[in-house]
Amino acid sequence: MGISALTGSRLRERRLAAGLRQADLAALAGISGSYLNLIEHNRRRIAPDLLDRLAAALGVEPRALQEGAGGALVDDLRAAAAGIPQAGAELDRIEDFAGRFPGWAALVAAQNARILSLVRAVEALNDRMSHDPHLSAALHEVLSAVSSVRSAAAILVDTEDIEPEWRERFHRNLHQDSERLAAGAEALVAYLDAGGQAEEQGLASPQEEVEAWAAARGWDLAVGDEAALTLASGAARELARGLVAQAARDRAALPDPDFTAALARLGPDPAALAARFGAAVPAAFRRIALAPGAEAGLVTCDASGTLTLRKPVEGFALPRFGAACPLWPLFAALSRPMTPIEALVATPGPQGRRFRTRAFCMPRHPGGFRGPELREAAMLILPEPPGPPTAEPVLPVGSTCRICPRGDCAARREPSILTA
Secondary structure (H helix, E strand, O other), X not given: OOOOOOHHHHHHHHHHHHOOOHHHHHHHHOOOHHHHHHHHOOOOOOOHHHHHHHHHHHOOOHHHHHHOOOHHHHHHHHHHHHHOXXXXXXXXXXXXXXXHOHHHHHHHHHHHHHHHHHHHHHHHHHHHHHHOHHHHHHHHHHHHHHHHHHHHHHHHHHOOOOOHHHHHHHHHHHHHHHHHHHHHHHHHHHHHHHHHHOHHHOOOOHHHHHHHHHHHOOOOOOOOHXXXXXXXXXXXXXXXXXXXXXXXXXXXXXXXXXXXXXHHHHXXXXXXXXXXXXXXXXXHHHHHHOOOOOOOEEEEEEOOOOEEEEEOEOOEOOOOOXXXXXXXXXXXXXXXXXXXXXXXXXXXXXOOOEEEEEEEEEEEOOOOOOOOOEEEEEEEEEEOOOOOOOOOOEEEOOOOHHXXXXXXXXXXXXXXXXXX
16 A cells, blocks of 8 residues: 555654653654655655665554555545534545544544434334334323213213213223223323334234244245245235245246346336236336345335335335325336336435335236226335446435424425424
């Protein structure tokens, strides 16, 4: 590795940490103090043999003076600066900062990571509180029972001459509603205590059960129907069997190893791959995203916009239940059937990333000409490879309005808790 322009700064920091004067280090290296001073202020480059002598005098490896702060630390500092652009961090001096004050640099990076972790936790908790149908149902049951108990108690307290028959009826209602309240409260507490183990206790939706089951297998659906028997609910087992059967049909339409070779040659282009094999475009979407080791994400929805399958990809948050970002190309495809749609999108936040999305909607008419038209749209989510950003327009998207910090979004339907 070449000697960088900041080698002198790192040399000075090492000398001060060792408690040596410039004159002492210069004498050990066999140069003048004035020349060492110019080197330490990055006004003279250091010859390799001189670097070796200086490193030996300081008791360090020459590489330590050449490389400075690790690339990962510098990247973390850049990410922290990007999160608060109004702070005006001097990005052109970021390596100098990391080299001179590695402890403070590591602290800034760690604090930024902690902030991002807390933001993600808030997003997850809010998503669960806002959109979890089981939690909503449990809360509704508790509130309904409380209202019933309160109404019956109020009547008993406020009515002095109530007839014995009605009093007995109200007492019976109080007893039944109290039992309902206790059962609802127990279910609510059990659900909240279950946390991430909700699926194991049968408290997740069938779709969540199936997605967790598939994710645990790396989305490798080349398994028999008997694997679905491990799921807790009958509805989840039925969904899993359907997913496995669909994967088998997709493999028959786009068989290996021909599909693997075509994917390497044509890239993750569902339309091109479908044309190559004479298969349906949605089948190509699933084959690309559900191939072993695939880094692509996949989202599908029906005509109502409800997400029916969610295979996540790192950096692109997917809501647990409907109410996804209306700007997703997925929904544009839903309104334009049989039209391929491609867009470069960017996620919000300090660690926002870019993804190449490809979407397509395929209508079906299972009831014939007089039956309803059923539409299913799919969106492939491909991480954009690292490198200089392209001049292509970028579509800002989010996960769901409730946890999206883009305050100026024209498609916003409700305020975000992250900008309140």
